[in-house]
Amino acid sequence: MIAAVWFCLVAIMIAGYVVLDGFDLGAGIVHLFVARTDSERRQILQSIGPVWDGNEVWLLAGGGTLYFAFPALYSAAFSGFYLALMMVLWLLILRGISIELRSHIESALWQPFWDLVFGASSALLVVLFGAALGNVVRGVPLDANGFFFLPLWTNFQPGSEAGIVDWFTLLTGAAAFVALTTHGCCWVASRTEGDLQQRARTLGAKTWWALLALTALITFFSFRLQPHLEIEFAEHPWGYVFPLLGILGLAGIRFFNVQAGDSAAFLCSCLYLVGMLTSAAFGVYPYVLPSNIAPEAGLTIFNASAAPYGLYIGLAWWIPGMLLAAGYSILAYRRLPAKVT
Amino acid sequence: MDSALAVHRLHFAFTVTFHYLFPQLTMGLALLIVILKTVALKTRNPVYDQAARFWVKIFAVNFAMGVVTGIPMEFQFGTNWARFSKDAGGVIGQTLAMEGVFSFFLESTFIGLFVYGEKRLSPKMHWAAAFLVFLGSWLSGFFIIATDAWMQHPTGYKIGANDRILLDSFWGLILNPWILWQYLHNMIAAVVTGSLVMASVGAFYQLSGKFGEHARIFVRTGVIAGTIAAVAMVFPTGDGQGRMVADHQPATLAAMEGLFDTSEGAPIALLGQPDTDAMKLDNPLLVPQALSFLTYRRWGVEVKGLKDFPRDLWPDNIPLLYYSYHIMVGIGTLLIALMLLSSLWLWRGRLYKSRPLLWALLLALPFPYIATTAGWMTAELGRQPWLIYGLMRTADGVSPLVSAGNALFTLMGFMGLYFVLGILFLFLIHREIEHGPELAAAVAQ
Numbered sequence: 153m154i155a156a157v158w159f160c161l162v163a164i165m166i167a168g169y170v171v172l173d174g175f176d177l178g179a180g181i182v183h184l185f186v187a188r189t190d191s192e193r194r195q196i197l198q199s200i201g202p203v204w205d206g207n208e209v210w211l212l213a214g215g216g217t218l219y220f221a222f223p224a225l226y227s228a229a230f231s232g233f234y235l236a237l238m239m240v241l242w243l244l245i246l247r248g249i250s251i252e253l254r255s256h257i258e259s260a261l262w263q264p265f266w267d268l269v270f271g272a273s274s275a276l277l278v279v280l281f282g283a284a285l286g287n288v289v290r291g292v293p294l295d296a297n298g299f300f301f302l303p304l305w306t307n308f309q310p311g312s313e314a315g316i317v318d319w320f321t322l323l324t325g326a327a328a329f330v331a332l333t334t335h336g337c338c339w340v341a342s343r344t345e346g347d348l349q350q351r352a353r354t355l356g357a358k359t360w361w362a363l364l365a366l367t368a369l370i371t372f373f374s375f376r377l378q379p380h381l382e383i384e385f386a387e388h389p390w391g392y393v394f395p396l397l398g399i400l401g402l403a404g405i406r407f408f409n410v411q412a413g414d415s416a417a418f419l420c421s422c423l424y425l426v427g428m429l430t431s432a433a434f435g436v437y438p439y440v441l442p443s444n445i446a447p448e449a450g451l452t453i454f455n456a457s458a459a460p461y462g463l464y465i466g467l468a469w470w471i472p473g474m475l476l477a478a479g480y481s482i483l484a485y486r487r488l489p490a491k492v493t
Numbered sequence: 494m495d496s497a498l499a500v501h502r503l504h505f506a507f508t509v510t511f512h513y514l515f516p517q518l519t520m521g522l523a524l525l526i527v528i529l530k531t532v533a534l535k536t537r538n539p540v541y542d543q544a545a546r547f548w549v550k551i552f553a554v555n556f557a558m559g560v561v562t563g564i565p566m567e568f569q570f571g572t573n574w575a576r577f578s579k580d581a582g583g584v585i586g587q588t589l590a591m592e593g594v595f596s597f598f599l600e601s602t603f604i605g606l607f608v609y610g611e612k613r614l615s616p617k618m619h620w621a622a623a624f625l626v627f628l629g630s631w632l633s634g635f636f637i638i639a640t641d642a643w644m645q646h647p648t649g650y651k652i653g654a655n656d657r658i659l660l661d662s663f664w665g666l667i668l669n670p671w672i673l674w675q676y677l678h679n680m681i682a683a684v685v686t687g688s689l690v691m692a693s694v695g696a697f698y699q700l701s702g703k704f705g706e707h708a709r710i711f712v713r714t715g716v717i718a719g720t721i722a723a724v725a726m727v728f729p730t731g732d733g734q735g736r737m738v739a740d741h742q743p744a745t746l747a748a749m750e751g752l753f754d755t756s757e758g759a760p761i762a763l764l765g766q767p768d769t770d771a772m773k774l775d776n777p778l779l780v781p782q783a784l785s786f787l788t789y790r791r792w793g794v795e796v797k798g799l800k801d802f803p804r805d806l807w808p809d810n811i812p813l814l815y816y817s818y819h820i821m822v823g824i825g826t827l828l829i830a831l832m833l834l835s836s837l838w839l840w841r842g843r844l845y846k847s848r849p850l851l852w853a854l855l856l857a858l859p860f861p862y863i864a865t866t867a868g869w870m871t872a873e874l875g876r877q878p879w880l881i882y883g884l885m886r887t888a889d890g891v892s893p894l895v896s897a898g899n900a901l902f903t904l905m906g907f908m909g910l911y912f913v914l915g916i917l918f919l920f921l922i923h924r925e926i927e928h929g930p931e932l933a934a935a936v937a938q
Contacts, residue, residue, distance in 0.1 A: 202609075205560070208602040213597060215567055223582025230571025230578075231892035238903040239570050240909055245561040247912065253558035256921055299575060301894035345826030458583030459653060462660035469591060477598035484602045 154464060155457040158221040159192055159440070163433040165214035166252060168338070170281075170429060171422045172207040178336020180247065180274025181329070183267070186340060186351040190377060193267055196493040197251065199343040203484050213477070217470070221463060224298055224456040227441045228419040232292055232300040234286060236316045240280050247273035275329065282328025284320035286319070286370075289378050289432060290314065291444030298451060310377055312445050327366040331425065334359045338421045342414035345491055349414070355411050356417070369427070371395075374435070380442060381435035391434045398427025472486065497897035498888055501573045504904045506873075508565050510866055511911045515559035517865050519636055520680060521687020522552050523627035525718060529710075530620050543711045544710045545623075546611070547930035548691070553608045554921050558914060565907070567593075573707045573900065577880055577890030584650050584660045585640045588667075592636035600629035614635065634680055635672075642671035644881050645872065646741050671741070673870075674733035681722045681730055682868065685828065687863040688719030689854075692835070694926060696854040698712045699845060707930045711844055712854065716839055720832040726825055732787070738875065742882060744802040745875035748811045749818040750784055751777075758782040759796035769807075772800060808877045817870035824864040831857060 179200050202309075219226045221231040230237055238416045250270040252262055290310050305315035308322075337356030341349050375381050385391050404420030436442060440456050443449040457463065526674065527546050533541035567589060570578045578586075608623040614622065644650075649665020650658050660666065694928045695711025696706045726875045739793045746752075752759055761784045765777035785794040799807060808814050831853055838844040844851075876882055880890040 157609070192503045205604065206598065209593065209597040209601045212564065212567060213590065213593030216586065216593040219567075219570065220590045223586055224579050226571045226582055227575035227578035227892075230568060231573070231575035231895050232571050234892070234895050234899055235903070237568060240610050241565045241568055242906060244564050245910060245914070248561040248564075249557065249917065252554075253921065256924070278532065297893065298579070299892075299894050301896075301899075347769065373710025384812060392642065396858075428642075458586070459657075459659040462583045462587060462663075465660070465663045466587065466590070470594060473591070473594035480598050480602035484605070487606075 153455040154460050155221075156438075158217075158457065158463055158466070159433075159437065159453045159455070162218050162221060163212065163430065164493060165210060165217055166433075167426050167429045169214050170304035171425050172210055173204070174332045174335050174425060175279050175293060175339040175418070176204040176207055176336075177274045178332040178334070180336070180353060181278065181333050182336040182340055184271035186337070186348060186355055190263060192348050193263075195348060195492045196340055197254070199340065199488075202249075203481075205248075206481060206484055208248075209477075213298055220236075221407035221458055222440060222453070222456045223458055224441060226449050228294065228299050228456075229268060229288075229441055232302055233287065233316055234301065235304050235437075236280055236284065243273045243277045243280070247277065257383065272367055277331045278329050279325040281323040282325035282331075283317060285323030285328070285429075285432065287316060288300050288441060289324070289374050289381075289436065290318075290320055291378065291450065293439070293445050294443045294449045296449075298455075303357060310444075314444065320377060323366070323373065324370050327363070327370045329429070330359050330362045330366055334363050335418075335421045335425065338405065338409075338414060338418035342418045344488075345493065352428060353409060353412065353414065354366055354406070360406055360409065363405075364402065367398070372433075378436070378442065380439065380447070384435050384437060388434075391431075394431040394434050395425055396427070398424050401425070401427050494515060497895070497900060498891050500780050500886070500897045500900040500904060501891045502908070504573055504900055505569055508562070508569065508906065508907055508911075509916075510869075512559070512562040513866070513869065514565055514862060515555050515562060516634070517683045517686045517862070518555050518690060519552065519559050519681035520630045521685070522548060522555070522628050522690070523623075523687075524684055525687050525691055525714060526552060527620075527627050528718070529714065530623050534616055534620055539755050539890055540710065543930045543932065544707050544714075546927075547707065549608055550925050551922060554602075554918065554925070556604060563912070571639060573892055573895065574880075574890050574918070575892035575895075577885060580656065580885065580890075581658045581881060584647075584666060585643055585662070587660065588636045588639045588643070592633055596629050596636060600626060602635065603629065603754050634683070637674060638676045638679055639667060639669065639672050641872070642669050642675050643816075645675070645876055646671040647884055649879050657877050658661035658881070669678050670850070671737055674730055674737055674916070678726065678730035678868075679732045682861070684722040685719060685726060686865060688722055689716045689832060689857055689861045689924055690830070692714035692719060693856075693858040694855045696851040697926070698929065700848065700851050700855065704929050704932075708797045712844065712851070713839060716835045716844070716854075719828075720836045723825070723829045723832045725831065731825070736788065742875060743797055744790070744799065744806050745808055745814075747799045747802065748799060748808045748814050749875060751869060752784065753797040753800055755795060755801045757785070757795045758793045759784040759788075761787070762819075764819075769811050780928050793796070805878070809876065810874055812864075814871060814874040814877075817867040817874060821864050821867040821871055824860050824867070828857065828864070896929060 181194050181198050183196040187196055246269055250266040250273065254266040254270070292302060293298050293312060303315045306313050306315040308318045310318040310320040334356050337352045337359065341356060342350040344352065401420045401422070401424030405417050407423060408414070408417035408420060438451055438452045438454065439450045441451040528546040529548065531539050532538070533545060570589070585738035603622045603625040607626045610622060611619050642664060646669060647659065648669045649662040650663040653659040691711050692715025695708045695715060699712060719782050738749070751762045751765055751773065753772045758781065760779035760781045762774055763778045763780060765774040767774055781790045783795055786792050788794070788796060833852055834846055835854060838847055838850055878886050878888070880887040
């Protein structure tokens with residue numbers, strides 16, 4: 153039971169990370185397309201400047217929480233997706249220094265260079281995160297000790313010989329890319345004014361159609377490739393509330409985008425991301441990392457969690473700790489100007 | 494040694510060594526900036542505000558490097574040390590997750606206010622932001638030391654089914670006796686680094702005849718804080734840490750000291766080269782009975798030598814361990830001498846005019862970094878062959894399915910990336926030092 157609680161808490165932290173760091177990753181992607189001058193790019197950076205670092209902390213705190221609550225999952229997934237994880241680390245480093253170092257030197261070469269690094273690293277990170285989620289849904293070839301190792305790619309087929317990248321995980325990577333691009337458009341539109349705002353809105357309107365198509369595709373193929381999803385939703389029909397949230401959010405993005413209600417569109421985009429992630433989490437539950445060879449070899453909340461004593465003790469510091477963290481976050485967000493100029 | 498194991502060890506050693514060049518300055522400088530800002534608040538002397546502002550700019554670049562190189566550390570527990578993480582994650586995952594929840598959120602929120610917020614905040618609020626960044630970085634240090642202390646001296650655990658290591662007592666983990674001395678020793682080392690860097694930059698300005706008033710503040714602050722910290726490195730923290738090693742890792746103590754033969758009234762080797770095949774120390778320069786005295790407070794006590802420990806309990810790289818320890822102690826001793834002399838000259842009012850001593854302070858810049866790195870190498874090489882002392886061998890903790898080829902690929906990737914980061918860091922710090930403190934009352938940024 154306590155393991156199920158931690159499953160929910162970890163899911164909340166991952167969703168929190170995707171929603172929060174998602175908009176600054178998205179802003180990183182779209183700033184290459186919607187910002188045409190140095191001043192416009194600076195506005196986009198200002199809109200995320202005081203908060204992006206705190207958003208990224210959700211990844212570290214989420215990783216730490218995953219580590220102590222589900223050590224077997226942490227060790228299997230991180231060593232199994234070794235190369236992709238290492239690339240994520242390199243991209244996080246490049247992205248972090250591109251934001252921090254950009255303002256240090258005024259030069260016609262310095263800023264454009266770091267802008268490109270910022271945009272490219274944001275885009276690649278998002279694709280890798282999406283592919284990672286695709287891997288979890290598809291399953292991995294866990295051995296008797298609960299470990300696996302996947303090369304980056306093999307034959308691009310999502311069968312038992314699959315690598316990290318196959319056509320399905322490529323599709324989930326693309327969906328993540330389009331979803332966070334849209335998310336980033338909504339953020340930029342809600343925080344800027346004038347031409348920049350209009351261009352972000354227009355780009356968001358275009359990417360929305362791609363998002364609709366990709367959402368339908370990954371949903372269809374997820375159910376085809378991971379039979380457990382159908383079983384889970386059939387046994388617990390109340391779980392349909394999660395995909396419903398996603399659909400509601402998706403429709404809302406469009407509705408408010410057309411009406412130029414940018415903040416509402418951004419909130420709908422958050423809702424969409426939370427709906428999609430919780431649907432995936434609900435669908436694979438009680439698995440945390442299914443096997444694509446033998447279902448019984450999959451890691452579940454039961455065989456991957458830490459001992460109950462540690463999990464109960466964890467609640468005692470995690471809850472006050474996260475309340476404090478939420479307090480800091482509110483402080484940081486309240487300092488954020490409603491519109492950057 | 495299996496080659497995959499060797500690459501995984503080098504992978505962690507390289508990334509953590511490079512990473513820790515930054516947090517040691519972050520943590521030391523955070524304290525010194527709080528001190529400068531406190532003086533500025535009390536005396537209302539704008540020069541101290543300008544001095545603090547200059548160091549905030551150095552701090553910001555250094556902090557960013559520490560953050561981006563720190564992220565890979567947490568992840569590598571899973572990627573490269575998966576069997577260790579699987580078996581022990583339920584215990585050390587606690588302290589690592591607490592670092593994220595209690596320290597990273599705090600730091601990341603207030604670093605922005607600290608670096609960019611001076612214009613918008615009252616002096617007292619900006620002081621508070623500086624203090625919270627200091628608190629966050631020192632808390633972060635605590636949780637990391639608590640994690641390492643558990644690997645050095647595991648407490649608060651029990652062994653469950655399938656040899657999994659289970660948390661048995663949260664307070665046993667958090668109040669591990671190993672933490673106290675290791676934490677103080679490490680944090681004070683960070684203060685030594687911060688102080689030496691501040692004094693060194695001050696000496697550079699003073700020798701160049703630039704930024705006179707600021708230069709003297711830097712030298713004075715650095716020398717006073719550095720003297721207190723350097724002395725505290727030996728006593729009580731170094732002494733306390735050493736006795737923990739003597740009590741709980743006796744084979745490590747013997748290897749650090751190059752002591753092969755068990756002896757009553759054991760000597761301390763100041764110099765010498767350990768030969769692990771012939772099991773003797775070549776060209777030894779010994780201080781008789783000193784090891785016995787320092788370890789047990791009595792001259793004639795027996796200290797066990799390496800020959801009396803089974804070879805499979807010997808640390809697996811004794812020469813490197815021995816040299817790391819001796820370099821740490823040697824540099825530490827030199828730094829204490831330099832700091833005491835500088836303090837004396839400062840007290841006599843001669844320091845700012847003494848070019849030889851200012852040159853010595855300027856050139857001492859790399860030494861706290863070398864000593865700190867050597868200190869950590871002593872701790873981690875000394876723990877070998879154990880990953881968790883007495884519980885899990887290093888060879889048993891590595892990721893079972895990540896081949897040497899894959900690990901080497903990513904190690905080379907890190908080497909290339911960190912080479913670029915290192916150059917960028919030096920370039921940006923050089924610019925800030927060249928630019929110097931803002932003389933006008935204008936606020937940075």
